[in-house]
Amino acid sequence: MTDAPAISVKDLTKVFGGRTVVDHFDMDVPKGAIYGFLGPNGSGKTTTIRMMCGLLTPDDGSGQCLGYDILTQQEQIKERVGYMTQKFSLYEDLTIRENLDFIARMFRVKDRKARVQGALEDLGLADRAEQLAGTLSGGWKQRLALAACMIHDPQLLLLDEPTAGVDPKARRDFWDEIRKLSAQGVTVLVSTHYMDEAIQCDFIAYIAYGKKLISGVAREIPQMIGLHTYRVTGPDLSTLEAELRKEEGVAQVARFGAVLHVSGTDGAALDALAEKHGADGRYRWDRKEAELEEAFIYLMAGAADNFSGAAA
Template identity: 70%
Template sequence: MTGSAAPVAIAVRGLTKRFGGRTVVDNFDMTVPRGSIYGFLGPNGSGKTTTIRMMCGLLTPDGGGGTCLGFDILTQSLQIRERVGYMTQRFSLYEDLTVRENLDFIARMYRMPRRAEKLDRTLASIGLADRAGQLAGTLSGGWKQRLALAACMIHEPELLLLDEPTAGVDPKARRDFWDEIHRLSDRGVTVLVSTHYMDEAVQCDHIAYIAYGRKLISGQPHRIPAMTGLSMWRVEGPGVTAALEASLRAEPGVSQVARFGAILHVAGTDREALDRVAARYGAQGDQEWTREPPGLEDAFIHLMARIPDNFAEGARP
């Protein structure tokens, strides 16, 4: 490795996992720079959680291998686990223990010295000092989220795994959570986060789209739409109707039509054919057509339409 090369937290090749005859992760490759925030986007059941757990030595793959934090994911999983914090999608702490008791339990598991001092610092840093004696089960969703993050960070891991961390919390709590994630990244913590929120994807340094166990594309969020080769027109006005949607879907050059409220995104990979459609419909005067660069959600819809569902009825096991 040259001196200018970025240090790597995770490097895996060919990761494959099967459950019940189904391939749920299929020949997955990934390199994650240290200190980065890496997002995994995909629908529910797409293999995001399974992939992340294999990459970090928490689940043994059926094929492939690699390293995490410099350790082999097949033979050194214990060393990896000691250096990883894992926040599950569902709140998994003890609801009949107080905030402080939950954190103290985790600190005891990691045999941390000077626990009381560490707990005080942790509670203060995440704004839970005034709620230290409150039962965890009585916290709101946003406060539970903070507690869960504190629990998986109390042993100061090098790598943080977040599985759909903001599901079910309000927008302010989501914003506060992501502010904290960026602070951790600035301190050198590598973060892997699975999500299906496009507005969270732009918070990441890198993202990968995963569907049905396969990586469709990966890169920096602002570069992903261009990598798909999509062109797009935004359509709005009184003429935006279900009949217009149906008509556009039948046009050559149109590969997808997505409705966003009273607006349509009409996209395709054949730019010239799409432009002809836009010129013809725009000349009718019932809608306003504006060329617009595609966004992450447009790219995601496009990619999802191109890959078969490996869990569909009759799909090959």
Template identity: 60%
Template structure:
């Protein structure tokens, strides 16, 4: 069965949300099959958090329809909230309670059956048992992240919504976190995760990328890269800052970005890159075509995106 034919745990169409005269989510569609890790990417202010809050019943869309876990996002928000785990960008548990006390409190909120046993099992599953009596406020960023994930899972949700969950944690903690996420997905849990990290995006089964409230692309990593139609060359040599400045002004160049000691130069055609390089008044440059990375694609997409800050909706007062 293809992803498009699989039952959808999230299936929404035309989601729109306005704050004042500004449209922050603009007729957005999303379909997430059960048991998938779905990456939700976009720059700050792109509408990711607003979309997530509409999906889990915390915000009512101004337009659009759809279902989340089979529940109508407009009329059955309370039912959605009972079966979703939502991990926000900031640590939201009680820092003056221990790890175990925090989990017990969340279990009480959700009226979890056999609460003491469930707390013990969750502590073990997330590797928190040896620290169960440590105050949450004394934890490092990585351990706070693990506790927050445990709190999201204590009531056995069908959908896990993660809003930039690894911001501010070290690479080892991020890797452990993603190991847990893949184990959960293998057990049938559906995960929607927003992230700014390209290595994390590549760990997702599918991706959706939005900018300023509008969908730019979706698909697997391979599909997103192939669909961009991007030609990318690596350029190395002296004076790369000056080289980058000139290339950004060249006709047909979509993006120029430093990657270590090279520049990644992207365009819609090989001819555009070659012409831009040939016109450079610099010596000692070495260039070669490379396969565009996911980051190359997203940088190019952002160059084409239009910032909607300050835009007004049709018919609204300016």
């Protein structure tokens, strides 16, 4: 097994209607990794993923996916990729089994009948095999969509906001399946804005309005930014929150129920604020390790929208 990345791209750029939707994007994705793409809606996540995998031709840049050139060998890449879109895109008037059989035919899957049955059993769909897809709940449609995009045993799986609109248990079950696939060597690219999904990823790239802000090992992102955080509890947090937003050294104040998370890149300044506002005992200030959600909010706050004003 080679150590070469599953995907390696450089300077990927895409322009739509005079707007730079993706701006000189670089990325290496290790084989078998779950790589999460985070960012606000319209930030270029889907466009970036499609270009990285040969599904969309960039206006500039180069790279390889699964050993194939993303500019000249797109058909070879497509044969080895499974793509699960945000919107359910299978046939609602066909049964689960009929949908899987149809997709298997499209990919010229060998021993098709056995492969379809295996997919039904792998995703817990066997008992519902004759149910019409249109009558399924969101969670079951999600399972069917995953089974369909894995029917040809792809080396790479693309998931575009895969759990939008499904309940928390269905989301957990879905991620259990993704972890199994990753353990089998399947590389997974997933766009999401759910923090509980982000922490499931091995690596994360933050994308905002066409630009990559940061990328790396998921658990290391807050430290890469240099973010320090305090957890603050006490009475009348709204008043304290307003005061803290005016303080130098406070990059952000985020409310989580009855708790404030106060963050900044100057640890000494935050320590001084904790001492100042905690001196009378009304508020409890506890240092905590900065997490992905605080990092995400911090990065988004400093990102410029490329669709505002005259930005390109």
